[in-house]
Amino acid sequence: MKKILLIAIVALAISQVRAQVTVALGSAYEVEAGTKVYIPVTVTGLDLANGGTPITAAEFHVFYNNLNVGYDTTANISTLTSPGEWIYGASSIEYGSSWIDDNLNPLSFPDGTVLFEIVFDYYGGATQLDLDSVRCILVDANFNQIPVAQVIDGVITPAPGSDQSVWNGNGNWTTAANWSNGVPGINTIAIIESGNTEISSNANCKSMTVNASCSVRVMPGFALSISEGITNNGIFTIESDATGTGSVISNGSTSGTGTYTTEQFVDFSLSGVHLISSPLPVTNADVFSGMSPEEFTESTASWQGLGSGETLANAQGIRVTSGTTSTLVFNGPFNSTSVSLSNPGFSASNTDEFKGLNLIGNPFPSALIADVATWDKSGVGNGVYIWDDYRYKCWNGSIGSLTDGIIPAMQGFMVRADNVGANLVIPSSSRIHSNVPLYKKSNENESNLLVFSLQKKDEPEYFDEAFIHVKAGTINDYSSESDVIKLLGDPSYPQIFSLSTDSKQLAINTQPDFENSIPLVLKSGTAGKYQLIVSGIESINPEIPLYLEDKLDPANIWDFRFIQNIEFDLAAGISTNNRYVLHFKTVGINDPDTDSFKVFADNGLIYIQSENQKRLEQVELFSVSGSLLGSCENLTTPTVIRSEKCSGGIAILRIRTTEGIFIKKVIL
Numbered sequence: 001m002k003k004i005l006l007i008a009i010v011a012l013a014i015s016q017v018r019a020q021v022t023v024a025l026g027s028a029y030e031v032e033a034g035t036k037v038y039i040p041v042t043v044t045g046l047d048l049a050n051g052g053t054p055i056t057a058a059e060f061h062v063f064y065n066n067l068n069v070g071y072d073t074t075a076n077i078s079t080l081t082s083p084g085e086w087i088y089g090a091s092s093i094e095y096g097s098s099w100i101d102d103n104l105n106p107l108s109f110p111d112g113t114v115l116f117e118i119v120f121d122y123y124g125g126a127t128q129l130d131l132d133s134v135r136c137i138l139v140d141a142n143f144n145q146i147p148v149a150q151v152i153d154g155v156i157t158p159a160p161g162s163d164q165s166v167w168n169g170n171g172n173w174t175t176a177a178n179w180s181n182g183v184p185g186i187n188t189i190a191i192i193e194s195g196n197t198e199i200s201s202n203a204n205c206k207s208m209t210v211n212a213s214c215s216v217r218v219m220p221g222f223a224l225s226i227s228e229g230i231t232n233n234g235i236f237t238i239e240s241d242a243t244g245t246g247s248v249i250s251n252g253s254t255s256g257t258g259t260y261t262t263e264q265f266v267d268f269s270l271s272g273v274h275l276i277s278s279p280l281p282v283t284n285a286d287v288f289s290g291m292s293p294e295e296f297t298e299s300t301a302s303w304q305g306l307g308s309g310e311t312l313a314n315a316q317g318i319r320v321t322s323g324t325t326s327t328l329v330f331n332g333p334f335n336s337t338s339v340s341l342s343n344p345g346f347s348a349s350n351t352d353e354f355k356g357l358n359l360i361g362n363p364f365p366s367a368l369i370a371d372v373a374t375w376d377k378s379g380v381g382n383g384v385y386i387w388d389d390y391r392y393k394c395w396n397g398s399i400g401s402l403t404d405g406i407i408p409a410m411q412g413f414m415v416r417a418d419n420v421g422a423n424l425v426i427p428s429s430s431r432i433h434s435n436v437p438l439y440k441k442s443n444e445n446e447s448n449l450l451v452f453s454l455q456k457k458d459e460p461e462y463f464d465e466a467f468i469h470v471k472a473g474t475i476n477d478y479s480s481e482s483d484v485i486k487l488l489g490d491p492s493y494p495q496i497f498s499l500s501t502d503s504k505q506l507a508i509n510t511q512p513d514f515e516n517s518i519p520l521v522l523k524s525g526t527a528g529k530y531q532l533i534v535s536g537i538e539s540i541n542p543e544i545p546l547y548l549e550d551k552l553d554p555a556n557i558w559d560f561r562f563i564q565n566i567e568f569d570l571a572a573g574i575s576t577n578n579r580y581v582l583h584f585k586t587v588g589i590n591d592p593d594t595d596s597f598k599v600f601a602d603n604g605l606i607y608i609q610s611e612n613q614k615r616l617e618q619v620e621l622f623s624v625s626g627s628l629l630g631s632c633e634n635l636t637t638p639t640v641i642r643s644e645k646c647s648g649g650i651a652i653l654r655i656r657t658t659e660g661i662f663i664k665k666v667i668l
Contacts, residue, residue, distance in 0.1 A: 021045035021053070021138060021146055025062065025131050025154030026117075032159045032183055033124035033201055034174035036072060039154055041097075041118065044111040046138070053146055054106035057139040059098040061132040062118065066092045067223055067247075067433055068127040068202055069120040069156065076117045080107055086116070106141035122156060124174075124202030125223060125433065129154035158204050161185020169195045173203045186227060192216060192234065199224050199246070202433070210234040210258060218246035220265075223366070223433035225249050229336065232256035238334075238365050240265040240327060245409055247366040247433045254333040262365050264328040264410045266320070271389040275412030276320050277361020279334040283312040287328055292321040298345030298417075301354035315339045315426055317359035317412030319387075330410075335363045339426045344380070346417040352485055352504055356381075356417035361410070363426060367434040368407040372415065373397045373481070375430070379422025381480025383508070385414035391464050391489030394507045396482055399446055401465050401507075406434050414487065418480050450536045450546075450582075454496040454522055457529045457567065464489070466496045466520065467508045468582065470540075474512050478504035488523075494530060495523040499577060514544055514584035521577055524570035532566045547583045552576070555618065555656050557587065559663050562652045563622055597637075599653055599664040606653065606666060610637040618656040621666075643668075 026040040041060060046052045064071075071090035074097060077083045081099060088097035095118055101107060109115070131151045138146040162181040165188050169178035176183050178197070184190040190205040192214045200219040207228040210216055214234040218224050221244030229252020230236065238246040240263035254260065262279050278287070285293055286308040294303040295318060303319060312318060314335070344358040362368045372382045374397075385392040386402055392414070395402035407413055415424065448470035455463035466486075474482045478500045486497035486505040498509040499519040509518065524530060537546065537560055548566070550556035558566050598609045608619070616635040621643050623629055629651065630643040643651070655662040 020149035022150045022152065023060070023131065023136050023138075023148055024150075024152035025129050027129075027154045028122075028156045030159040030185075031122050031156055032161075032185070033122060033203065034176075034183065035122055037069070037120045037122045037156055038075065038117045039120065039129060039156075040076075040114040041116055042112060042114050043109055043138075045149070046109040046113075047111045048108035050111060052108070052111070053138075053140050054108040055138050055140055055146065056104050056106050056143070057098070057100040057137075058115070059135060059137040060096070061135045062095040063093060063130040063132065064095065064120070065127055065434075067221070068123050068125040070123065071095055072119040072121050074116050075119050076114065078109070078113055078115050080109060080113070081115075088116075120156070123222070124158055124204055125225060126158065127156040129156065159185040161188035161205070163187065164189040164191065166191045166193045167195065167197055168193050171198065172201065173197050173199045174201050186225075207231075207252065210236055210256070212258070218248055220244040220246055223247040223249070225433070226251065228252040230254050230256070232258040232260060234258045236260050238262045242267065245365075247409060248334070249364075249366045249431045249433065250336045251428070252336065254336050259331065260333050262330045262334050262410075264330070265325075266322075266328060267325050268322045269325055272323055273319060273321050273387065275359065275361070275387045275414075276318050276328070277315065277363060277410050277412045278312050278330055279363060279365045279410055280330050280332045281314045281335060283330060283332075284308075285310045285312060287330060288318070288320055290322070290324070291326070294319045294321070296357070296359040298350070298354065298356065298358055299347045301350055301357070315341055315360050315363040317361035317414075319359070319412070334365050336428065338428045339363045341424045341426070343420075344415070344417045344422055344424065346379075346420050346422065353487060356419075356422075357414055357487070358417060359412055359414055360424075360426075361412040362407045364409060364428070364431050366409050366431045368409075368411075368426070369430045369432055370395050370402065370405045370407045370413070371397045371430070372424075375427055376425040377423060379417055379419045380424045381416045381418055381484075382482065383416060383480065383484035385484075385487050386411060387489075390462060390493045391495070392487040392507075394484045394487070396484050396508050396510075399449060399467055399469055399508060400484065401467075404434075406432070408434075416480060416485065447539045449539050450534055452496055452498075452520065453533045453535070454494045455531050455533070456494055456524075456526070457531050460531075462493045464493070464495045466498050466506075468498055468518060469508065469510045470512070470514055471510050472512060474510040476501040476511060476516055478502055478506065479510075482508075482510040484508040490525075491523075492525045494525055496532075497521050498582075503577075517584070518582045519577055520548070520580040520582055522570060522575040522580065524572055524574075527570065527572045530568060530570045532568070534560050534564050537561065537564060544584055545586050547585075547587050549581045549583060549587055550579060551581060552579050555661070557661050562663060562665060567628055597655065597662055597664065599666055601666050601668045604642060604668070606641050606643070606668075608635075608637055608639050608641070608653075608655070613637055614657060616655055616657055618654075620654045620656075622652040622654065 022044045024042045028037045074088040133151045165179045165181040184205040186204045192210045196215040210232045218238045293306040346356045393401040395405045450468045452466045486507045546560035548558045614637045620631040621629040653664040
């Protein structure tokens, strides 16, 4: 109830200029894995005695990486408030807390007051704690939201550990009793002298030696970081199951007389096709026994079967088809240094979709940051593609449908060469411990970015996306530095892309300004009713018009400032390239402020009036989300209409006449 009340108060708040306010997360340095960490939330600028503003309510949200920490509880709440006035809790990746004074009395908090402490279980590894600046909410005595001038994030860093520690026994890596000199830290030489250790909380060490008859198991969903290297004379296993895959980043050699095993769980139940890569420098194709592995040939833009006696080159991607969920097992020392790829395929005679397209893979037993612009390369674009069930997800280094631009461990992906003789280095420095999806999406931080999602209305779980990004320094024509050519997915499902000024089909289309209109192309797969949903409107200057025009039906012009969800019928197949056009200017619609229509609502009825009698060819009423609430035709002003589907709120009225299209906002 208090949470709802707080939201209601904030919704009514009007921001005013106040004294500067800072909200800060504390940090914890050199923490041993397996311990609890107390992170304070501190405020300044709320002290009435020092010119600050007292508050009646507050709300905070903190994001964290659940590979490294887990939320335990909230402790040490400030005695200036009653603990019963606080509500707090966490999901696996986000902590939230809110407070509102029971009597709505403003409280003054001395500068530096610790409001409360967030208690985490620390698993290991460097951890960023991100205080959400957008949802850092403070409300004053008049129920106005107080601007927060600064938010300060926190960090947890691992303990350096002793110079050397020796393991004897069986159990979890964090079992201190099994170590001779404490649980290893980033500066510790770890020696597994006897027994077996299981890494089921993130671990760090300087180097690792595994003696004969000993074993180390990196469990699914957890991570091991080694700053130098591994000498394994026993058994070293990276495990994988439906819950996740173990992750290892080692910056030195992977050697020894023992056995290395890396597992990769692949769920073929949802999609019978996956793009896969091996973490080994050389792999025999018989690892795919019982499946159908294929390699992609750029020159013919086709797939060829891979025989069991053939070998996979380092960082080669493979398409694998199977009807059975399986765990692939790669035996041998895994990659721990950068991998170079020379002369990827490029055939000038190929179509734009397949020209220079090469299937490679993440060659590491850890995730990879797909910021290709920062990789050592020449003649290779910045776009990457990953197959996801029925479509390709893409990324250009800063935006796209690939979550956070993270390529999972041992994931096959596509890149595009721009010319003959290109080369690419997949850098070990881009490795990251991650079980995607992560807690944030980079798209949310971009300005001037529109995301168009096309889906069949009765199958919203299947959709495709197109990205249009206005960014200074880019060009109108296609550029592999910022644009991504559309790679079509399963033709049975909806697909969408835009066209560049030189008519390239783009999944990600970057433009230097808002001067040019941009065609959108829709591919329906099967006939039926579809929804085109646009997001990101708020990232664009509200003074810039945003219209979608249907060139084949002049009656259809949508103003995205009012309607972000368009419903329409599509026949099977692809729309013509010049049918739907996005405009950053007013087109085919009279200015609502200067036309002669007057529209108002009263007691459930909508009145449409004009100075002179006018014929209305069609009148349509939409919800703000774009759903059609009702329509009628062949009316003459003045007229009255009613919508049985809309009981109140804001609605959009679209009036079509021989003079053009008129858009009106109606408050019901």
